Amino acid sequence: MKVTFPHMGNLYICVKGMLEFLDIEVILPPASSKRTLTLGAKYSPEFACMPLKLNLGNLIEASELGADTIMMAGGCGPCRFGYYAQIEHSILQDLGYKYNLVVLEPPEKHITELTSRVRQITGKKSWWKVIQAIKYGYLKSRAVDEVELMSFKIRPRELVTGETDRALAEALKEIDRAGNMQELKLAEVRGKEIMNDVAVDSRRPVIKVALTGEIFTLLEPFANLNIERHLGRLAVEVDRSIYLSEWINDHLFMGLLKGIRSTKEYCRSAAPYLNHFVGGHGLETVGSIPVYARQGYAGVIQVFPFTCMPEIVAESILPKVSAANDIPVMTLIMDEHTGEAGMVTRLEAFVDLLERRQNRGYTMKNAK
Amino acid sequence: MPAGVGIPRALLYYYYYPLWKEFFKTLGCEVIISDKTNKAILNDGLSHCVDEACLPVKLAFGHVLNLAAKKVDYIFIPRLVSVAKGEYICPKFLGFPDMVKHSLTGLPEIIDVTINMRLKHRELSKAYTQVGKLFTGNRVKIWQAYRRGEKALKRYNQLLLEGCLPEEAFAVMEGKQKQSKLNSHDLKIAVIGHPYNIYDPYISMNIIKRLNSMGARVVTADQLPEEVVRREAANLPKKLFWTLGQRMVGAGYSFVKDNNIDGIINIVAFACGPDSMTGELIARSSRKAGQTPFLNLTLDEHTGEAGVVTRIEAFLDMVRWKKSQQAAGLGSA
Ligand code: SF4
Ligand code: SF4
Numbered sequence: 001m002k003v004t005f006p007h008m009g010n011l012y013i014c015v016k017g018m019l020e021f022l023d024i025e026v027i028l029p030p031a032s033s034k035r036t037l038t039l040g041a042k043y044s045p046e047f048a049c050m051p052l053k054l055n056l057g058n059l060i061e062a063s064e065l066g067a068d069t070i071m072m073a074g075g076c077g078p079c080r081f082g083y084y085a086q087i088e089h090s091i092l093q094d095l096g097y098k099y100n101l102v103v104l105e106p107p108e109k110h111i112t113e114l115t116s117r118v119r120q121i122t123g124k125k126s127w128w129k130v131i132q133a134i135k136y137g138y139l140k141s142r143a144v145d146e147v148e149l150m151s152f153k154i155r156p157r158e159l160v161t162g163e164t165d166r167a168l169a170e171a172l173k174e175i176d177r178a179g180n181m182q183e184l185k186l187a188e189v190r191g192k193e194i195m196n197d198v199a200v201d202s203r204r205p206v207i208k209v210a211l212t213g214e215i216f217t218l219l220e221p222f223a224n225l226n227i228e229r230h231l232g233r234l235a236v237e238v239d240r241s242i243y244l245s246e247w248i249n250d251h252l253f254m255g256l257l258k259g260i261r262s263t264k265e266y267c268r269s270a271a272p273y274l275n276h277f278v279g280g281h282g283l284e285t286v287g288s289i290p291v292y293a294r295q296g297y298a299g300v301i302q303v304f305p306f307t308c309m310p311e312i313v314a315e316s317i318l319p320k321v322s323a324a325n326d327i328p329v330m331t332l333i334m335d336e337h338t339g340e341a342g343m344v345t346r347l348e349a350f351v352d353l354l355e356r357r358q359n360r361g362y363t364m365k366n367a368k
Numbered sequence: 369m370p371a372g373v374g375i376p377r378a379l380l381y382y383y384y385y386p387l388w389k390e391f392f393k394t395l396g397c398e399v400i401i402s403d404k405t406n407k408a409i410l411n412d413g414l415s416h417c418v419d420e421a422c423l424p425v426k427l428a429f430g431h432v433l434n435l436a437a438k439k440v441d442y443i444f445i446p447r448l449v450s451v452a453k454g455e456y457i458c459p460k461f462l463g464f465p466d467m468v469k470h471s472l473t474g475l476p477e478i479i480d481v482t483i484n485m486r487l488k489h490r491e492l493s494k495a496y497t498q499v500g501k502l503f504t505g506n507r508v509k510i511w512q513a514y515r516r517g518e519k520a521l522k523r524y525n526q527l528l529l530e531g532c533l534p535e536e537a538f539a540v541m542e543g544k545q546k547q548s549k550l551n552s553h554d555l556k557i558a559v560i561g562h563p564y565n566i567y568d569p570y571i572s573m574n575i576i577k578r579l580n581s582m583g584a585r586v587v588t589a590d591q592l593p594e595e596v597v598r599r600e601a602a603n604l605p606k607k608l609f610w611t612l613g614q615r616m617v618g619a620g621y622s623f624v625k626d627n628n629i630d631g632i633i634n635i636v637a638f639a640c641g642p643d644s645m646t647g648e649l650i651a652r653s654s655r656k657a658g659q660t661p662f663l664n665l666t667l668d669e670h671t672g673e674a675g676v677v678t679r680i681e682a683f684l685d686m687v688r689w690k691k692s693q694q695a696a697g698l699g700s701a
Contacts, residue, residue, distance in 0.1 A: 045644040045645065045648040046666075047638075047639055047640065047643065047644035048645070049641070049644075076609055077455070077610065078456035078458065078462060078609065079459055080642070080644070080645055082609060083606065083609075089605070090605070090649075091648075273466065273470060274463060276447060276449070276466075276482065277462065278459045278462040279456075279459035279462065280459065282459065282463065306639075307639045307640075307644070309458065309459035310459045312418060312421050313460055313462070313463030313466070314463075315418050316417065316418045316421070316467040316470065316471050317463075317471075
């Protein structure tokens, strides 16, 4: 059995770690590329959301490398994600790719549905070992989040352009390479050191911008056209409304781990504008705006793929939220035709606006 | 003066109008529906809704504005979370009332009660009680209104099963029209799509009437009993959690197998999320069965009527040709 799974940013580091912890052979799809998207878009329904297209491309490319089993997360609606695995699988079957599909999702009737699915992957491994593996995968995702968070702060202040990206790649490699709990602890320390070694100008003025929106697009640099990197180079310190470990907890562990950073605050802040969940992270997107405004961010950028339903609901409410909280919000919609250059131009204009707003704020304060 | 409750002629109006109308009328309200879709309504919707939204939601915005212009006292836009156990409609139905409230100004009071039967069936009567309380303190009266609404809905569903189209069924129920006899048509064409697309003559470019005049009898998913639809949809690798999608796929599967159906037209709305998935499932099953001619039509605000007509005509020609071949025993299938 050679297991593969679709990419979503650095998700592979934890899932691969988890599977290898159980001595399961993993075939990673090549990182998402133009080819991946072209392949995926060619065989997907036209109005499918971009994550589905990229997933499909990943799975085709992994099959070319010999993968025979797909492991995917699922869900029970209301958004399309809950049916991704089944649609992708049937498209692949029709194309002649032989795949066994295992979907980890909340059982429809009984918990044994889930456990037997897990068993398909883990074989006779003891549940104790499986739980250890899950914990291990989760700790990897936390480590990934840690170094990414550091990169958000370092990138806008780096002295040599591109140093942060190089260091981040190296730090992630350390975490990826770790083969057991002890090594992971060391790798995390080393990763942080690598990040701290990047030379920075700590007095450089930066502005803070938050990224919010659809999770896949937020986490997958190929889908968001490296938005974090581009913002960093515009001297912007970014934050993201959602992190990998949160997604893992929500989707792979079905919220089993309680008390991690919770999205409750977002939901509470959304209440005056949107009082009901709308699938995906639409509610969190709306609620993240007041939260970031309170935290002193200069602006927020909502990103989502074309036709993404929950985010379209959010988008139509955002102008109100933005005005009420006095924080500019820009929406970026990604599809296979969005160009990186065009996006950078829009980012520059937005950052420019934020800077002017801030300066105006200062002069107004000084005049008082 | 009775309170005027406006109901937009959009979205699930096509499934629930008889219930809603009877309910509000029994409570002593005057029920006002928005005008039939026309260019002005559509344009109004387009200019007030975010670009990325699907056509039906944009159109629904237009209908809400149309009602606002009629100076109604309330607009009824329930939050339709779920109308069947364990299922949803679409994320946009979950957020529609909020999209409306935060994008449009100068609206009358919005009744945006949440209807969620995902958990318990009882929720439904609770939701209507909540609405009823706006108009009367008399619980018995509310209960009566709801019961009458349910009865009207039952009658309506029966008319649909018998082959009536929604607007025709509404007219029959109001006694304005006799149930029309099914004319003799040489072809039987299944039209699959969201009710608010296929039954809105403006949006669908009058596809049903047009097919009729071209000699085709039209069947839709709503003429299939619920059990059939669900039984067919059970063939899916996993239960579909969209009620409308399930209906469309179930009907699609059933039409594909039905030898009396000469052709299938699948209508999808531009940028509709669920359609992108269900359309794929239906098209795949039809390709696999390989018998029944299949036409996919995508509707958007720029779709030209002439183009659609040409495609339908060509499709029917093909269907007729195939049928004559089969009749002559030359069928290649
Ligand atoms: S949240 Fe958006 S991108 Fe994700 S499945 Fe739903 S529609 Fe697609
Ligand atoms: S089901 Fe499709 S057409 Fe209907 S509201 Fe949702 S996205 Fe729009």
